Amino acid sequence: xxxxxxxxxxxxxxxxxxxxxxxxxxxxxxxxxxxxxxxxxxxxxxxxxxxxxxxxxxxxxxxxxxxxxxxxxxxxxxxxxxxxxxxxxxxxxxxxxxxxxxxxxxxxxxxxxxxxxxxxxxxxxxxxxxxxxxxxxxxxxxxxxxxxxxxxxxxxxxxxxxxxxxxxxxxxxxxxxxxxxxxxxxxxxxxxxxxxxxxxxxxxxxxxxxxxxxxxxxxxxxx
Amino acid sequence: xxxxxxxxxxxxxxxxxxxxxxxxxxxxxxxxxxxxxxxxxxxxxxxxxxxxxxxxxxxxxxxxxxxxxxxxxxxxxxxxxxx
Numbered sequence: 001x002x003x004x005x006x007x008x009x010x011x012x013x014x015x016x017x018x019x020x021x022x023x024x025x026x027x028x029x030x031x032x033x034x035x036x037x038x039x040x041x042x043x044x045x046x047x048x049x050x051x052x053x054x055x056x057x058x059x060x061x062x063x064x065x066x067x068x069x070x071x072x073x074x075x076x077x078x079x080x081x082x083x084x085x086x087x088x089x090x091x092x093x094x095x096x097x098x099x100x101x102x103x104x105x106x107x108x109x110x111x112x113x114x115x116x117x118x119x120x121x122x123x124x125x126x127x128x129x130x131x132x133x134x135x136x137x138x139x140x141x142x143x144x145x146x147x148x149x150x151x152x153x154x155x156x157x158x159x160x161x162x163x164x165x166x167x168x169x170x171x172x173x174x175x176x177x178x179x180x181x182x183x184x185x186x187x188x189x190x191x192x193x194x195x196x197x198x199x200x201x202x203x204x205x206x207x208x209x210x211x212x213x214x215x216x217x218x219x220x221x222x223x
Numbered sequence: 224x225x226x227x228x229x230x231x232x233x234x235x236x237x238x239x240x241x242x243x244x245x246x247x248x249x250x251x252x253x254x255x256x257x258x259x260x261x262x263x264x265x266x267x268x269x270x271x272x273x274x275x276x277x278x279x280x281x282x283x284x285x286x287x288x289x290x291x292x293x294x295x296x297x298x299x300x301x302x303x304x305x306x
Binding site for chain 2: 158169173174177181
């Protein structure tokens with residue numbers, strides 16, 4: 001059944017919103033290829049990106065429960081999504097406990113990631129914050145088979161990265177050159193390569209525990 | 224929109240802007256130069272008692288249009304504590 005759901009993909013072109021703030025969509029979107037992001041626009045035109053969504057991530061699972069979107073989801077880079085009707089999500093969560101549990105897990109992981117981003121933004125220096133994001137994306141993309149051992153497609157712009165980290169684009173350019181000068185990363189032709197994964201992880205104190213990639217050992221595997 | 228380049232220096236690392244920014248005019252470029260200074264200071268401080276952060280705006284022809292400088296001057300009013 002899940003396979004059937006994922007068969008009806010559609011392409012979202014670059015700079016197109018998947019859902020806008022205030023909308024009440026009838027479908028839940030699942031990213032199949034590429035990147036999407038959660039963002040908010042302020043009245044002065046500033047933008048904050050609060051999450052990067054990679055293949056396998058739900059854009060708006062909670063909309064099956066909540067009334068309307070409190071933020072927008074877009075892709076500055078183009079991505080492929082599948083639309084799952086709200087009624088299907090309701091059916092899955094009601095009648096299929098293992099799937100309901102998986103969706104719950106996905107939501108909790110999103111929250112864990114958001115907490116880590118908050119820590120990054122509040123307490124880590126911009127160079128470590130950026131390094132931490134790169135480590136996170138490597139691990140998340142490896143989990144879904146979209147990264148090799150030390151590199152992944154990273155089509156976003158420096159300006160997008162600035163809005164993700166909450167610093168100016170000029171500073172992003174500066175930090176990138178710092179990381180490059182330390183032989184930590186190379187970002188060229190929309191591909192990010194980490195030159196020494198363990199060294200980059202140590203540099204930013206990366207601990208992937210918040211991604212909850214391992215299941216509880218004691219159980220509930222019967223579900 | 225014209226392209227402006229914002230070069231930065233924090234006394235340790237000089238970064239030559241190789242990307243450039245599409246901006247409506249030199250005043251917005253000046254604002255960008257101002258805005259990067261607190262980002263740079265946040266990343267570097269605390270450090271020594273003297274540091275200068277600099278951001279300069281260059282146009283496409285290479286002419287430097289504007290230079291913004293943020294200077295930290297710290298001074299002990301007692302005998303400096305042994306490190």
